[in-house]
Amino acid sequence: MDGYLDFIVPRSCGKSCYFKFYLYNPKTYQFEYHKDWDWLRIDAMNKKTKQILKPADGHTYGEEELYQVEGFKLIKIEKDKD
Numbered sequence: 001m002d003g004y005l006d007f008i009v010p011r012s013c014g015k016s017c018y019f020k021f022y023l024y025n026p027k028t029y030q031f032e033y034h035k036d037w038d039w040l041r042i043d044a045m046n047k048k049t050k051q052i053l054k055p056a057d058g059h060t061y062g063e064e065e066l067y068q069v070e071g072f073k074l075i076k077i078e079k080d081k082d
Contacts, residue, residue: 001047001069016041023072034072
């Protein structure tokens with residue numbers, strides 16, 4: 001979302017695949033592994049708002065999680081309860 005190339009390495013694959021995320025840090029000119037991103041699956045991404053939608057895990061249909069990306073950190077956004 002910052003215009004730099006990042007990469008992922010498969011962590012585990014069963015019914016769903018999970019990855020280790022290595023994000024490019026332009027200040028250090030290196031790729032950095034960020035544990036906060038472990039076990040993240042991305043369903044949708046909004047580059048303008050820097051938000052990531054994570055699909056529901058397992059059998060919890062409709063319980064997606066929304067995250068705000070701030071720097072290299074993921075911050076879970078609480079959903080409105082209707």
